Amino acid sequence: MKIDLFITCLNDALFPRTGEATVRLLERLGHDVRFNERQTCCGQMHFNSGYQPEALGLVRHFVDTFRDADAVVAPSGSCVGMVRDLYPKAAEWAGDQALLDDVRALTPRVFELSEFLVQRQGLEDVGAYYPHRVTYHQTCHAMRVLRVGDAPLRLLRHVRGLNLVELPAVDQCCGFGGTFSVKNPETSTAMLADKVANVMSTKAEACTAGDNSCLMHIGGGLSRLQSGTRTVHLAEILASTEREVFA
Amino acid sequence: MRRNLRHATTTIRDKRLRAVEELPDWEGLRDEGAALKDHALANLSEALLDLEAAVTARGGHVHWAQDAQEARAIVAGIAASHGAREVIKVKSISTDEIELNAALEERGIHAIETDLAELIVQLAEDRPSHILVPAIHRNRAEIRDLFRRKLGADLLTDDPKVLAEAARVYLREKFLSTKVAVSGANFAVADTGTVCVVESEGNGRMCLTLPDVLISVMGIEKVLPTWADVAVFLRLLPRSSTAERMNPYTSFWSGVTPGDGPQEFHLVLLDNGRTDVLADEVGRQTLRCIRCSACLNVCPVYERAGGHAYGSVYPGPIGAILTPQLLQLEDKNANTLPWASTLCGACYDACPVKINIPEVLLYLRGKITGDKPVNAEAVAFKTAAWIMSEPFRFEGALKLARTGQGPFVKHGAIHALPGLLSGWTDTRDLPALPAQSFREWWRARPLPGGHAAGDDAQTSEGERLPPQRDDRGPA
Numbered sequence: 187m188k189i190d191l192f193i194t195c196l197n198d199a200l201f202p203r204t205g206e207a208t209v210r211l212l213e214r215l216g217h218d219v220r221f222n223e224r225q226t227c228c229g230q231m232h233f234n235s236g237y238q239p240e241a242l243g244l245v246r247h248f249v250d251t252f253r254d255a256d257a258v259v260a261p262s263g264s265c266v267g268m269v270r271d272l273y274p275k276a277a278e279w280a281g282d283q284a285l286l287d288d289v290r291a292l293t294p295r296v297f298e299l300s301e302f303l304v305q306r307q308g309l310e311d312v313g314a315y316y317p318h319r320v321t322y323h324q325t326c327h328a329m330r331v332l333r334v335g336d337a338p339l340r341l342l343r344h345v346r347g348l349n350l351v352e353l354p355a356v357d358q359c360c361g362f363g364g365t366f367s368v369k370n371p372e373t374s375t376a377m378l379a380d381k382v383a384n385v386m387s388t389k390a391e392a393c394t395a396g397d398n399s400c401l402m403h404i405g406g407g408l409s410r411l412q413s414g415t416r417t418v419h420l421a422e423i424l425a426s427t428e429r430e431v432f433a
Numbered sequence: 434m435r436r437n438l439r440h441a442t443t444t445i446r447d448k449r450l451r452a453v454e455e456l457p458d459w460e461g462l463r464d465e466g467a468a469l470k471d472h473a474l475a476n477l478s479e480a481l482l483d484l485e486a487a488v489t490a491r492g493g494h495v496h497w498a499q500d501a502q503e504a505r506a507i508v509a510g511i512a513a514s515h516g517a518r519e520v521i522k523v524k525s526i527s528t529d530e531i532e533l534n535a536a537l538e539e540r541g542i543h544a545i546e547t548d549l550a551e552l553i554v555q556l557a558e559d560r561p562s563h564i565l566v567p568a569i570h571r572n573r574a575e576i577r578d579l580f581r582r583k584l585g586a587d588l589l590t591d592d593p594k595v596l597a598e599a600a601r602v603y604l605r606e607k608f609l610s611t612k613v614a615v616s617g618a619n620f621a622v623a624d625t626g627t628v629c630v631v632e633s634e635g636n637g638r639m640c641l642t643l644p645d646v647l648i649s650v651m652g653i654e655k656v657l658p659t660w661a662d663v664a665v666f667l668r669l670l671p672r673s674s675t676a677e678r679m680n681p682y683t684s685f686w687s688g689v690t691p692g693d694g695p696q697e698f699h700l701v702l703l704d705n706g707r708t709d710v711l712a713d714e715v716g717r718q719t720l721r722c723i724r725c726s727a728c729l730n731v732c733p734v735y736e737r738a739g740g741h742a743y744g745s746v747y748p749g750p751i752g753a754i755l756t757p758q759l760l761q762l763e764d765k766n767a768n769t770l771p772w773a774s775t776l777c778g779a780c781y782d783a784c785p786v787k788i789n790i791p792e793v794l795l796y797l798r799g800k801i802t803g804d805k806p807v808n809a810e811a812v813a814f815k816t817a818a819w820i821m822s823e824p825f826r827f828e829g830a831l832k833l834a835r836t837g838q839g840p841f842v843k844h845g846a847i848h849a850l851p852g853l854l855s856g857w858t859d860t861r862d863l864p865a866l867p868a869q870s871f872r873e874w875w876r877a878r879p880l881p882g883g884h885a886a887g888d889d890a891q892t893s894e895g896e897r898l899p900p901q902r903d904d905r906g907p908a
Contacts, residue, residue: 195821198871199831200864205871221875227821232814234776234795236802240818247822275792279715279799330778359733363775370773371856376435376737377775378861406861409846 188218190255192296194265195227201398207425207432208261208299214425215303215312224251230268233276235365242285245276249288257306258296261421263328263396266298271331298328299421300396304337310344316423316433317347321390323381323404324356325397338396338420345423351388355380362403375407382407385415392418392433434570434739441569445730448676449783455678456668466669467787469662470721474711480623480656481702487626491688493698501531504703508533508615508648509540511699515646517613519543522551523640524630525617526564526724527650527703529746530759533615544615545607547636549600556583562740562748565674565726570739604636614644614695618651619723620666621700623658627687628700631670631680641684647695653702654711654720666723669785674725706759715796716758721786722751728780728790734773743770750780754793762801771797828872835866 189212193205212219229244248269252258260266270293277286303309322342328334342350361367361377381404385393393408395401398419405417422433453459473480485495498504508528512520520537522528522544534544534555546555550568554561557579561567568576573591580586586599616637620629628649630637641647657663671680689698710716729735729749740748744766745756753770760767771794780790805811820826841847847863849855857863869877 193871195827198827199834199866202867202869202871202874206874209875221872223872223875224824226824226827229818229821232818234798235814236772236795236798237811237814237818238799238803240815243818243822272795275795279796326775326777326779330782357779359775359777359779361733361775363777366772366775367861368853368856370734371859373734373737373773374775375860377733402864403861406857406863409862410848410860 188220188256190252190258191219191221192225192228192252192258192260192265193221194260194262196402197261197398200402201419203432204261204398204419204421207419207422208259210430210432211312211421211425212259214427215307215309222251222255228265228268229276230265230272231364233268233272238276238279242276242280242282245273245289246285249273249285249292252292252296253288255292255295257302258292259299259302260296261299261396261419262398263298263325263332263334264399266296267327267331269293269296298332298334298396300328300337300341301332301334303424304340305334310340312341312344312424314341314345314424314426315347315428316345316426318391319349319351319389320392320394320418320423321351321353321385321388322356322420323353323360323385323393323395323400325395325400326359328396329357334396338394341420341424342394348423351390353388353393354384358384360400360403362400364399367403374403378403378407382411382413386411386413390415392416392423394418394420394423396420435737437570437572438736438739441566442730442736445566445676449673449727449730452672452676452678456672462665462669463785463787465665466723466785467718467721469657469665470723470786471718473657473662474654474717474720476658477653477656477711480658481653483623483658484621484626484656484700485702487624488628488688488698488700489626491626493626493688493700496699496701498531498701498703498705500705501703504531504650504701504705505533505536507699507701508650509536509542511646511648512537512542512613512615513540515613517542517611517646519545519607519611520613520615521545521547521607521611521640521644522615523547523617523637524619524632525615525650526561526746527617527652528615529561530652530705531650531703533650545604545611547604547607547640548632549597549634549636552600552604553579556580560741561746563726563729564724564747564749564751565729570741604639608636608639608643612644613646613648614640616640616647616649618649618655619670620663621651621656622660622663623656625660625687627660627685629663630684631667632682632684633675633677633680635682638682638684641686642694644695646697646699647686648699648701650701650703653704653707654722670723670725673723673727673783673785706761709761710755710758713758716754716793718788719751719754719758719793721788722755723786724751725785726751727783727785731779731783732774733777733779734775738773743773745770750774750790750794751788754788754790754797757797757801762797762804768801771795771801824872828870831866831870835868838866841865 229241233241273289360381361374367374401417418433426432546552553568563569577591619631671677735749757767842865850858
């Protein structure tokens, strides 16, 4: 099917490999992937920080950009959570009925990558090969806002060569929280310390998740400790094959 | 402190999950609880008037307190009129809200907390740090030393049994000698004028039955229309708070009964900002809260920061939305509370009455930020929104940042940044911006047909933006 990739601003700027991997994976599965260059940012950072009039401009921009899409897929539970859960609230709180109508028309077509593959396409084996010991961090937005459930785990269990090890306290937030990580660095770091200790206890070579924002946080902690464990987005594992190593 | 907290919250958290799993339709029960509370709140004035009529008909007295000052004056006045030098207290977070103990002290009346944890906090001249377990931040050894010092108890060990016995000896004397009691209320039933207190230790039962005069201070949102409503909450509350199927003591009383229990009963209905919360369409759901503290026990921020960090009698996620609203967004400290969250959503999942705490947090953030004068942060966010509103500006900013990051990058990562961002880099590394953004890769990628993606129809839409073309250049 025709899929519009929503890359998200963070991936676009900092993690282009995740975007490449998402494109390769979806194309390998036979989809026609398009990238509308008008897209920028979902506005979550603004909305969550209290700058809601500014966020509203970005909400409108997103809706205009993807208005005609058949399906919008993003390698980010957090940004899709913003679109699906908070766009309607943003429009409601602003009292903008026309925007609310547009948002309601669009949001059922916006998906996080793993939920799109497993819950919409009924796929679990995407033909990936990744011969490493991996642990999976459940990100809060994917788990509690989008309810992706065990979709990412189902995908990981079908990756050939992959040794999946369970992360202790998997349902605990990593402490990133967007600007929370900078505004409340002590609490954020205390949460991160536990997450990093749990990741290291698994002796995994890589910690994966569906969100580079959380992985940036966890990876920042792992890197500071020179732990040797790396972080890698789920899309990069799923895109990896015997012939093409992505992560 | 963090270790005490983690141990306690993790234990309650795990127990709660087991208690909740026992019920076949917990989600359905949560929905029912939320709907019943919403219904009660929608008809609040009527229910309160019914409650007043029923309490009065059964020989009680009802007082309306618009704010904390009025409530303090009412309670202190009643206690003083009976010549009380001491009052015993139970289950009364609403009296903490109105800072009753200090007001009583001013009039020469000493308030004695009878809940074990409240007593510990009071003896330590400390503040509660948890709604349900006010002394959660204290460990047994600290409590043993405190009892030795303040109660003169000869304690050889810090065995919980021994500690509880020391408190029991002290409290028993107070229960039997004190003539006035002050309580809170978990619920009130409008149609019969019945007030309810739910507790674990039996101290509540003592306070509610032994003294001559009982004064109950209750937030106006606690009223429920009928007994059938109470039944639902008696299933939701214990499992959510103490992870028990049923709490050990549930007391109900309706007015006064000659010759049995207190012969004088006063019910103080406390507004103190609640009417304003009720008037707010998004914030209103906060008033569904039944003070179970499930949200505190699952909150990773509460677990690390502790209850005192919230600077409010209502700590944790619920406090972060309740306190600023009760203070009508006028208190500078309370107005920082909505940011004390990573928005992980664990509180919303745990809440037995489905208060969407993350939603209210965001809503309050918007209101508070909107009322603030423009500062450096606001300029930064407004600029970022302007940049993000057009892709070519975003790309231009990225290129600038790529050049600007140069001095900070070592081995592909950033280890130290100045200003606000040092909050990140003090403890965490940050990846450096890569040489190529995703959209640059997309434009340059070879397609099976032998041409670059930039040539195809989809991208040409983006290229119709003239500045984008102008903006392209060597990174």
